[in-house]
Amino acid sequence: MDDRGRVPFALIGVLLLVISATLATTVDPARPPVDSDSAVVVDRATATTQTELREAVSAASRDAAADPVVEPADTPVGRVLDDERPFRDALALRIYLRAR
Numbered sequence: 001m002d003d004r005g006r007v008p009f010a011l012i013g014v015l016l017l018v019i020s021a022t023l024a025t026t027v028d029p030a031r032p033p034v035d036s037d038s039a040v041v042v043d044r045a046t047a048t049t050q051t052e053l054r055e056a057v058s059a060a061s062r063d064a065a066a067d068p069v070v071e072p073a074d075t076p077v078g079r080v081l082d083d084e085r086p087f088r089d090a091l092a093l094r095i096y097l098r099a100r
Contacts, residue, residue, distance in 0.1 A: 056098035064091045 069090035072078035081089040 053099055057095050060091060060094035060098045064094055 064087070069081065069086045072081040072083060072086045077093070080093070
């Protein structure tokens with residue numbers, strides 16, 4: 001009986017078993033990859049900021065529609081507004097004040 005061909009195939013089989021066992025214990029498909037703490041904080045801060053800005057724009061737009069500025073008043077704030085587009089400037093100020 002000739003056993004020369006069986007030894008290399010047996011070694012390859014053992015090697016494959018060891019590699020698959022090693023990979024199975026180190027790679028867990030059920031566990032998601034871990035993000036760094038700073039990346040999570042940045043993502044959450046960005047999401048919070050965007051949400052707050054959207055709410056500020058929405059609230060300021062409702063206020064501007066309910067009480068529109070059609071011409072600037074003779075006050076310090078009114079002097080800041082452009083004579084040609086007071087509504088847009090007043091809306092921008094309202095958004096800034098809400099967001100702040």
